[in-house]
Amino acid sequence: MQNVDLNLLTSLDMLLAERNVTRAARRLGLSPSAMSRTLSRLRIATGDRLLVQAGRTLVPTPYAEQLTEHVHELARNARAVLQPVSSALDIATLERTFTIRANDGFVDLVGPSLIAAIARTAPHVRIRFIPKLDKDAQPLREGMIDLEIGVIGTKAPELKTRLLFQDRFVGICRTGHPLLRRPGATAKRYASYPHVAVSRKRQFSGPVDDALDRLGLRRTVVMVVPAYANAMRIVRHSDLIGLVPGSCLGMGSPADAAISAGLQHFELPVRTPPIKVSAIWHPRLHADPAHRWLRDTILTVCTDAS
CATH class of the missing domain: 3.40.190.10 (Periplasmic binding protein-like II)
Structure with a gap:
């Protein structure tokens, strides 16, 4: 395709439609001499005379007659492909x-x-x-x-x-869990209870463990599950402590009773990085x-x- 000039396609379409070099040149914004040179290039490219003199007019050769409709469709499709994309959307x-x-x-x-x-x-x-x-x-x-x-x-x-949006981790436990009795969820008391962790990669540790480690504390994770919904159900019916994004509990709006019934959430006693949820x-x-x-x-x- 190195020797193919797609501009010739538009010129050929116009010449076959007008059958007149001067009128075709005018419609394309070219001079008649430039259009004549283009016709010569088209004849060389196709190996056919395409348009020949008949008195004062030009008439198409049989080959050009065959090309007329096909060339017009190709030129129209090429213009559609190579023009800016329309932003209009219904x-x-x-x-x-x-x-x-x-x-x-x-x-x-x-x-x-x-x-x-x-x-x-x-x-x-x-x-x-x-x-x-x-x-x-x-x-x-x-x-x-x-x-x-x-x-x-x-x-x-x-x-x-x-x-x-940005989310944050909160702790969860069953309603009436002893962790929430005075003095509440201190870092030491939080780490002393068994935990369930959520990890698609089957990991037993996460950001909260890094924060506890800086205080010289370590929690015991006895179970890892793949989804937050799993952790919420397990915590609701056990003494395990869980960790979920606040959005899982409908933070800032009425919580879904079917999910959160029997659960209590609490602020973590250590700081964890915010959860930045993005579209990608x-x-x-x-x-x-x-x-x-x-x-x-x-x-x-x-x-x-x-």
Whole structure:
């Protein structure tokens, strides 16, 4: 394709439509001599005369007659491909399925509000949530998922991110747990009880352990589970102490009675880093109007929920 000039396609389309060098030149903003030179190049490229003199007019050769409709369609498609992408988007008629990788806590937190927002503005859009088993960037790169929600943990430099909200860890225990009796959840008393930890990587330690270690304390983790919902159910029916993001308990809004009944939460006696929950996507979708609408919708829902 090194010797192919796509500008010739537009010129050929105009020459076949006008069958006049001067008029074709005028429509393309060229001089008649420039258009004549272009016709010569087209004849060399195709090996055909294309347009020949018949009195004072030009008439197409049989080969040019065959090309006319095909060339016009090619030229039109080329112009459509090579012009700026339109940002106009009719959300009400958009039909698209978005695949979002997120953990259970996020789905529980924003799922109902998100589907309600989508139903109001984009009733033909569907959302497919898939579990977040790791932070591998390859599914984003390959288009297997459209968006990821969570704490940024990938080193892929090209990915785009947007902070949705900040969360914090809180302690949980069953209602009436002795930890909450006076003097309450001091660091020493907190570390003295058995704990259940949440980790997709099956790890027994986390940020709270680093903070306890600086005080010379160590907690005993007797169980590791993959999801916060698992920890909440276990804590509700045992003396184990748990650690969950505040959003899991509906912090700042009425807690879901079905989940939080029988649980009490308390402020941790040590400081842990904030949980920064972000939307993460690949640059190839950054300017896509539909994807931008999805990101804005999720941000709005998260802002209302936090």
